[in-house]
Amino acid sequence: MRLGRVEPRPCSKQDMEERGSPDGDLARSLEQGLEGQETPIQVVLRVRPMSAAELRRGEQSALHCSGTRTLQVSPPGGGPDIAFRFGAVLDGARTQEDVFRACGVRRLGELALRGFSCTVFTFGQTGSGKTYTLTGPPPQGEGVPVPPSLAGIMQRTFAWLLDRVQHLGAAVTLRASYLEIYNEQVRDLLSVGSPRPLPVRWNKTRGFYVEQLRVVEIGGLEALMQLLQMGLSRRRSSAHTLNQASSRSHALLTLYISRTRPQLQQVPPADLAAPPAGGKLCFVDLAGSEKVAATGSRGELMLEANSINRSLLALGHCLSLLLDPQRKQSHIPFRDSKLTKLLADSLGGRGVTLMVACVSPSAQCLPETLSTLRYASRAQRVTTRPQAPKSPVAKQPPGLETEMLQLQEENRRLWFQLDQVDPKAPGLHGARGSWAQRNLYGMLQEFMLENERLRRLLAASRVHPVPAASPPCPCVMLPAVPCHALQSFCSCPCCHLCPLCRAPLAHWACPQREGHLPQMLGPKAPGDIPLSARPPPWAPPYSPGSAKCLRERSRGSWTQTTMLAEMLIGEEVVPSAPPLPVEPPNTPPVLRGGTGVANLAQRLEALRHQIGNSLRRGQSRLLPSEGPQSLDQVLPPR
Numbered sequence: 001m002r003l004g005r006v007e008p009r010p011c012s013k014q015d016m017e018e019r020g021s022p023d024g025d026l027a028r029s030l031e032q033g034l035e036g037q038e039t040p041i042q043v044v045l046r047v048r049p050m051s052a053a054e055l056r057r058g059e060q061s062a063l064h065c066s067g068t069r070t071l072q073v074s075p076p077g078g079g080p081d082i083a084f085r086f087g088a089v090l091d092g093a094r095t096q097e098d099v100f101r102a103c104g105v106r107r108l109g110e111l112a113l114r115g116f117s118c119t120v121f122t123f124g125q126t127g128s129g130k131t132y133t134l135t136g137p138p139p140q141g142e143g144v145p146v147p148p149s150l151a152g153i154m155q156r157t158f159a160w161l162l163d164r165v166q167h168l169g170a171a172v173t174l175r176a177s178y179l180e181i182y183n184e185q186v187r188d189l190l191s192v193g194s195p196r197p198l199p200v201r202w203n204k205t206r207g208f209y210v211e212q213l214r215v216v217e218i219g220g221l222e223a224l225m226q227l228l229q230m231g232l233s234r235r236r237s238s239a240h241t242l243n244q245a246s247s248r249s250h251a252l253l254t255l256y257i258s259r260t261r262p263q264l265q266q267v268p269p270a271d272l273a274a275p276p277a278g279g280k281l282c283f284v285d286l287a288g289s290e291k292v293a294a295t296g297s298r299g300e301l302m303l304e305a306n307s308i309n310r311s312l313l314a315l316g317h318c319l320s321l322l323l324d325p326q327r328k329q330s331h332i333p334f335r336d337s338k339l340t341k342l343l344a345d346s347l348g349g350r351g352v353t354l355m356v357a358c359v360s361p362s363a364q365c366l367p368e369t370l371s372t373l374r375y376a377s378r379a380q381r382v383t384t385r386p387q388a389p390k391s392p393v394a395k396q397p398p399g400l401e402t403e404m405l406q407l408q409e410e411n412r413r414l415w416f417q418l419d420q421v422d423p424k425a426p427g428l429h430g431a432r433g434s435w436a437q438r439n440l441y442g443m444l445q446e447f448m449l450e451n452e453r454l455r456r457l458l459a460a461s462r463v464h465p466v467p468a469a470s471p472p473c474p475c476v477m478l479p480a481v482p483c484h485a486l487q488s489f490c491s492c493p494c495c496h497l498c499p500l501c502r503a504p505l506a507h508w509a510c511p512q513r514e515g516h517l518p519q520m521l522g523p524k525a526p527g528d529i530p531l532s533a534r535p536p537p538w539a540p541p542y543s544p545g546s547a548k549c550l551r552e553r554s555r556g557s558w559t560q561t562t563m564l565a566e567m568l569i570g571e572e573v574v575p576s577a578p579p580l581p582v583e584p585p586n587t588p589p590v591l592r593g594g595t596g597v598a599n600l601a602q603r604l605e606a607l608r609h610q611i612g613n614s615l616r617r618g619q620s621r622l623l624p625s626e627g628p629q630s631l632d633q634v635l636p637p638r
């Protein structure tokens, strides 16, 4: 967008806090319960004052702040100004305290205390003031502290946070890690010995993380300041034409905030052993992009510059792709560099992110400045979905877990039995053959439905943990009282009720069972046989000469069938077992969504396949923690 030249208006402190501050919108939206909604990366632009060297060379300023959010760029050759709008624009007269306030880092700290993962990162050309903004000017000598008035965002945040924690009155544990990415290698700035390259891994729960990174518990403000100084002194820096103390690496200091939340104190003591929900506050000082011709870098400096530029390019590429809503759903190449891996969550994930873009006002730097401004404009259109980690999920009720295991075991047995059935075997013809089919289909359908039900129950109990102790069932005291209204988690025998007629199903059947589970066939039970004496649905047709005794299904599986049937009434469940075809005879049966199956052998094969799938599906949903351990073999979700 091009605008005519506008007279710059100096920004007042009030302007910045009330209108220019980006924190208001973000924090307000999170307070209004917009957690999980698209939230743009906040961008603040800081223009540093002309350096002594630039003034000496007589360079002109090409930038003007217009109000609190707009920067005007005046091309040196004349022509209309170019305007850029950001969350806040801070000119060279702004103090370190002004910058700290305008960036709204305190609000980010509050969010981190509430469990959010927050990131502040500086971005810009070499010598534009990124390190100065985050940590102040370089120390004037060994052990000489930075004067308080020049302390950067990090020291100010530390002081504020520790003060805040003291006043909270809640138990808060603060830990910190500090690393640099130098020449595409991650080095621990807090390592006990000399730093060695550390691998970056990925797993489902943590996303990308650095293996063996030292995380130090923080006792107080002084300890945290010392840790910062130690990291800064170990970070790689060199002198070149544009900066006497140029950072040659990207540095990431992360504060991990664990807080014992009041509601956790109400859960049973066993759950307190789980790690408390924790937030993160990460400060990222990126190395500056540089034109090797302008910095005069040679040899090692040039290699470093190359590596820096390459990783910044990867970052820019990810930002561009994140802007495209369609691409955002698919593949973002975070794996292209260590930097993008470690910033993946801040840029496209669940974090809350603030970018401080730094520029030099000098007209000599204009090409790099324009590039920074475009980069920053792009970044502020990127959105994340801030989300605090959920409280630890209560353990599965043991009964449910046991039933699931029993069911899986029974499924395995069924699978084994299917394997044993030889459809060509003599005797599997006529009434016995059709019984075999009914038997297998009936059982299979029940198992599939039960599995589906259990999967849903498990999923639901993960989201809404089941209370540890269910109310006792009244039938324990009064066995004759019907208990239709009991919770489905009750597993006493009286809960084994037919979902339609409510007859007890403690034994095999109920007179109307054919109407209960559609597509499940079984022999009609004679009406005059007492419930307890009726055969199971998969019993073979009665033959007077046969003395074979059928295995009765376990109580647990009946419970699950009943619960499942109840659920079927309330909501639709698509069983994964094929319906058993009934009419007309001699017509090839059709599998649900599948092809016609001509004979029992093919049907059995199809059933085997489906049980196998069902087992695999159940296992993979049940045991998420048993995912691949070799993290490099696992690709992150794209």
Ligand SMILES: Nc1ncnc2c1ncn2[C@@H]1O[C@H](COP(=O)(O)OP(=O)(O)OP(=O)(O)O)[C@@H](O)[C@H]1O
Residues within 6 Å of the ligand: 047, 048, 049, 051, 092, 124, 125, 126, 127, 128, 129, 130, 131, 132, 133, 136, 137, 138, 243, 245, 246, 247, 248, 286, 287, 288, 289, 358
């Ligand atoms: N707002 C400011 N006020 C006064 N001096 C500043 C300001 N910003 C930066 N400087 C000075 O400018 C020089 C370069 O700043 P700094 O080292 O922070 O740049 P940088 O962007 O981190 O560079 P690099 O990417 O090369 O590390 C330093 O001497 C620093 O003290």
